[in-house]
Amino acid sequence: MEIWLKNGTDAIQLPILPSTFTVSVENSHQTVNVQTKGDVTILGKTGLKTVELTSFFPGQDYSFAAYAKDRDPYDYIDKILSWQEKAVRITITDTNINLQTTIQSFSYGEPDISGDVEFTLSMQEYRKPTYTKPPKDKKNNNNSGGGKKDDKNNKKPGKDNKSKSKNYTVKKGDTLWAIAKKYYGAGSKYTKIYNANKSVIEKAAKKHGKKSSTNKGVKGWWIFPGTKLVIPK
Known part of the structure; x- marks a missing residue:
């Protein structure tokens, strides 16, 4: 098994596999009470998946690491911090996890003098929003009265709107x-x-x-x- 984090062409492989990782998803089902039937369920849409894992970046070589130590633990930290406002894909081989995500939380610290840096990373599935332009209102665009346009629609926003x-x-x-x-x-x-x-x-x-x-x-x-x-x- 390998765990990869990717942002475009930039990628890192976690050197130490976590002992466990958790994937969860919530759904927007609702329960309502109908007078003649009691509680009934209204099916909703599937929520966003979240992935949480805890591991450490090694300060020294370990035989159980995915690969030999090739950088300082804080190089990984800096990389993940630089991705916090970007979409990041997490891929866990040998599983069905291959998600475009955003980093929801990232905490790290050194538990002892070994130089290892422990971390907990929580990621949430990213669904890019889509927008549809509303149709133009032809009635408002026509100045059928032949007079001046409504000043209320042409007022510039004042300081209160900033x-x-x-x-x-x-x-x-x-x-x-x-x-x-x-x-x-x-x-x-x-x-x-x-x-x-x-x-x-x-x-x-x-x-x-x-x-x-x-x-x-x-x-x-x-x-x-x-x-x-x-x-x-």
């Missing part, structure tokens, strides 16, 4: 991942907050004795209480 960004002050224990999770529902969007506040974050990091906010290839790793961030829409 999306407004929010402000957030960093508290002790905060991470950009957690803040993104709070405001966007997805920690993987932390780069959006970092890019909007790059100068502020880097300035705070240097003020606290850091060369930059980057740690182990992750920008915005170091953030400090009292730093005021703009949370873009």
Whole structure:
């Protein structure tokens, strides 16, 4: 068995197979109560599949690895982090799993001094949305009265219609991942907050004795209480 993650022509094979992996899918069936029949089920559409697996990236050679150690564990980490806002295909050979997915969550850390980096990766099936343009309303396009067009339809949006960004002050224990999770529902969007506040974050990091906010290839790793961030829409 092999497990591959691919983004276009870029791909990595997981060097250590997980002891187990989980695939789940929910359906949108509904149960309603009919007065003369009691509870009945209304069939719904199939939901998106999710795949979750836990393993580690080796810091040394292991005889049970899929291939010899050829890179630092954090090279894998950086690669997966760079794919968090992209579609990623997961393929598990010898199974029926070959899905285009998005990364829903990705956590990692070092449990001991071996240099191994443990991780948990959760992925959700990606279905690309399709759009249909609505037909033009001919009645609204005809100016049958011969007069001026309705000014209400020609008003430019005012300031009240513009999306407004929010402000957030960093508290002790905060991470950009957690803040993104709070405001966007997805920690993987932390780069959006970092890019909007790059100068502020880097300035705070240097003020606290850091060369930059980057740690182990992750920008915005170091953030400090009292730093005021703009949370873009």
